[in-house]
Amino acid sequence: AHTFLTVKFPIKGTTGKVVTVGSVGTDITERxxxxxxxxxxxxxxxxxxxxxxxxxxxxxxxxxxxxxxxxxxxxxxxxxxxxxxxxxxxxxxxxxxxxxxxxxxxxxxxxxxxxxxxSGTVELREEHIDVLEVARSSILLLKARAQSGSVSLEQHLPKALPELWADRRRVKQILVNLLSNAVKFTPPGGRVSIKVWHDPDTGHVFQVADTGIGMAPQAMRKALAPFQQIDSQLNRKYEGSGLGLPLAKSLVELHRGTLELQSKIGTGTTVTVRFPAERIVSHPSAVA
Structure with missing residues (x-):
């Protein structure tokens, strides 16, 4: 069976009166x-x-x-x-x-x-969150691990920041993943720092930097892609799924933010996360 699209139109005679009706049919079966x-x-x-x-x-x-x-x-x-x-x-x-x-x-x-x-099945449970409280609780989770590895864990937090409209659990997950990665790849005597500030143009900025082993440019691309093996020897030496950075990046992008990775072999790695300005709540959250 075929399907046709028919357009009808009047046909007028010499006197200007409609004498019949014409039609044009188009076969739209394929469409x-x-x-x-x-x-x-x-x-x-x-x-x-x-x-x-x-x-x-x-x-x-x-x-x-x-x-x-x-x-x-x-x-x-x-x-x-x-x-x-x-x-x-x-x-x-x-x-x-x-x-x-x-x-x-x-x-x-x-x-x-x-x-x-x-698979697109994650839904953000957004609320007004105190980013300083989230940052401190994330640091606390990694404190013992950093101490056991003789890694210095530093924090540079302002006295107050505007609240953020975001999923608290996911923001904490982002920070914990970044801090965990930094501590894991920093040798004894090294340093990991987290810095948080507000940029009027781009929104809230979280930056985690370490003095760890660092990465080459080609390794950085793999580090941000899920299920990519950077170096099999590294994977054996440093336990983990290798999904920390890809997962953090995906969660940041769910908030319409950005994650930027900078690294140099033998020097360390810096990860900068930006949450967009439209997610900032006007009144600040002060230090408790």
């Missing part, structure tokens, strides 16, 4: 077929997106639940909450179980988060 295909493809894409969202939600639950149990029971054994465990080796093993479980949980979280972003 209608193409429109139907586009509509079906759109519906299939929406179904696939919903299926992906459900799958990731289920996987998140299925993977995290047993890991949380493993980590929790390891802490019970390590801290001898139910009584003495006997040999100190048990506590050491429990510590190893807890550390390994936490590491695996972090890897799973990174992979699931990046998968959600790439």
């Amino acid at each position: 209608k077929l193409a429109e139907r295909c586009i509509l079906e493809a759109k519906e299939e894409a929406e179904l696939a997106k919903r299926a992906m969202s459900e799958f990731l939600a289920n996987m998140s639950h299925e993977l995290r639940t047993p890991l949380n149990a493993i980590i929790g029971f390891a802490e019970v054994i390590q801290n001898e909450i139910l009584g003495p465990g006997g040999s100190s080796k048990y506590r050491e093993y429990a510590t190893d179980i807890g550390v390994s479980g936490q590491h695996l949980l972090e890897l799973i979280n990174d992979i699931l988060d990046l998968s959600k972003i790439e």
Whole structure:
């Protein structure tokens, strides 16, 4: 069966009166077929997106639940909450179980988060956030890790900043990922610093700099792309998913911000994140 588009028009006689009606028909079968295909493809894409969202939600639950149990029971054994465990080796093993479980949980979280972003299933829970509080709490999370690696962790924060309209958990995730990367790739005796300021033209700026091993230009491009291996030897030496920077970049871009990477081998790396001016709330948040 074919589909036609018909246009009718009056035909007038010599006296100027309409004597009949003419028509022109165009076969639009192929166009209608193409429109139907586009509509079906759109519906299939929406179904696939919903299926992906459900799958990731289920996987998140299925993977995290047993890991949380493993980590929790390891802490019970390590801290001898139910009584003495006997040999100190048990506590050491429990510590190893807890550390390994936490590491695996972090890897799973990174992979699931990046998968959600790439499938378009992440929704920002935006609110007015105190960026100084978020920065301080992020620094606190990395303090022990920096100390254990003999890395100096410095902060340069102003006394007050306007609030930011953003997803608090995601902004904290960005900062923790950047700080974690910086601490991980900075040798003992090195320095990691975080600086936060407000630029009237471009908005809030977060900058994390380190005196670590640095990267070559070609490695920088790979570092910002998910699932890219920079150097297999580095991956073996420095544990992690390698998704910290790509995930941070994706989360920044979800806020319509930008992430800029500068690095030099043997000198260190600087990551600058900018949140756009339209996300700034007028009144400042003062130091508590």
